[in-house]
Amino acid sequence: MVKLKLRSITDDKPVKVSFELPATVHRDLVAYAQILARETGRSVGDPVKLIPPMIERFMATDRGFLKARRDGEHGHPPASSGSSSQN
Template sequence: MSKLKLAGLQDDTPVKLTLELSAEVHRDLTLYAQVLAEAEGQAFTPPQLVGPMLSRFMATDRSFISAKVKR
């Protein structure tokens, strides 16, 4: 099995957000949660993945990192 970009999710205190996703993104997020649950042996829901996915995205975006360092 290929390694997923999300693994070892931490239990952090959440901040509540309300957002809308396209049906396609929601289906993919649901499937990702299922695949991750199989890989980690622990159940995940789509809302639990949004924060870690955004965090991972920002942590690997070189332009964002550069802009963040300048602030």
């Protein structure tokens, strides 16, 4: 079994953000969604749904970002621990 960083996608009220992905990144995203579906037995549907939890996971494991948040840099309070990031 493949150990992916994402496990499942939670449903939450979204904030609309629009951006372009390089074609290579989109192909990798589609491949990731296919592997995730195979490993979890649940279809992701639109692979774009993976982007928010991937970004969330990235920020949750970025030590420099976490230190800056903890130190109160940029005036932003620490993120709540009740977020939907998965291992």
